[in-house]
Amino acid sequence: MASGVKPRVKVPKTAAAGEAITIKTLISHKMESGQRKDDDGNVIPRSIINRFTCDFNGESVIDVVLEPAISTNPYLEFEALVPETGEFKFTWYDDDGSVYEETKEITVG
């Protein structure tokens, strides 16, 4: 499934150098677990986001492996250090091979 997937990320616009900021991410995705059955009793095949990564200027912040036990519209919240002005890059990897990306700029003032 690659329709209607929309990443949403909340990152502050500015931060002090070396400050720890909280990042909240959500992506709309049905996260079909592969356990459910349709009305005819056929198993609905698994279709989930299996990996999420967040980088800041190429340095890794967090790398998460997601399993079918993660809820629909996977939500993740974590904290990152901001050493300098730069760009956060968020990447979600779908089971079907699609990759969803989102970037957010942050200014150290």
Next chain:
Amino acid sequence: MELTRRKAILLGAGAFLAAGLPFRASAALEDKIAEFTGGAEVGAGDIQLTAPEIAENGNTVPIEVSSDTADEIMVLALGNPTPSVATFKFGKLAASRTASTRIRLAGTQDVIAIAKLPDGSFVQATSTVKVTIGGCGG
């Protein structure tokens, strides 16, 4: 229907298989843990798992893992059809070893978080969540 000897044996074999199922589920769990820890012993210590005591809806149960030093944290739900939930790997720019997300739980069960510390040792924390409506559909 007459209970023949053949049927009795089949019944017995069926019952034996059914009884064996929980064992197989826990074997999968042990495999998962062994894969993560490499067979090392798992102690208690620098890991906290925050989960609600009662979750009304097993489809979205908010959980949070945190630790002071962990490099990696794996979350497992013991009562789910597949025990794995997520593995968090913290990079250089992670300000804290904290992450929260929402998970699915099939029913009332224990949730475990296992953390890999920088010295190569492993610690775990467990939390029991009561689930009113399971989150596995069908």
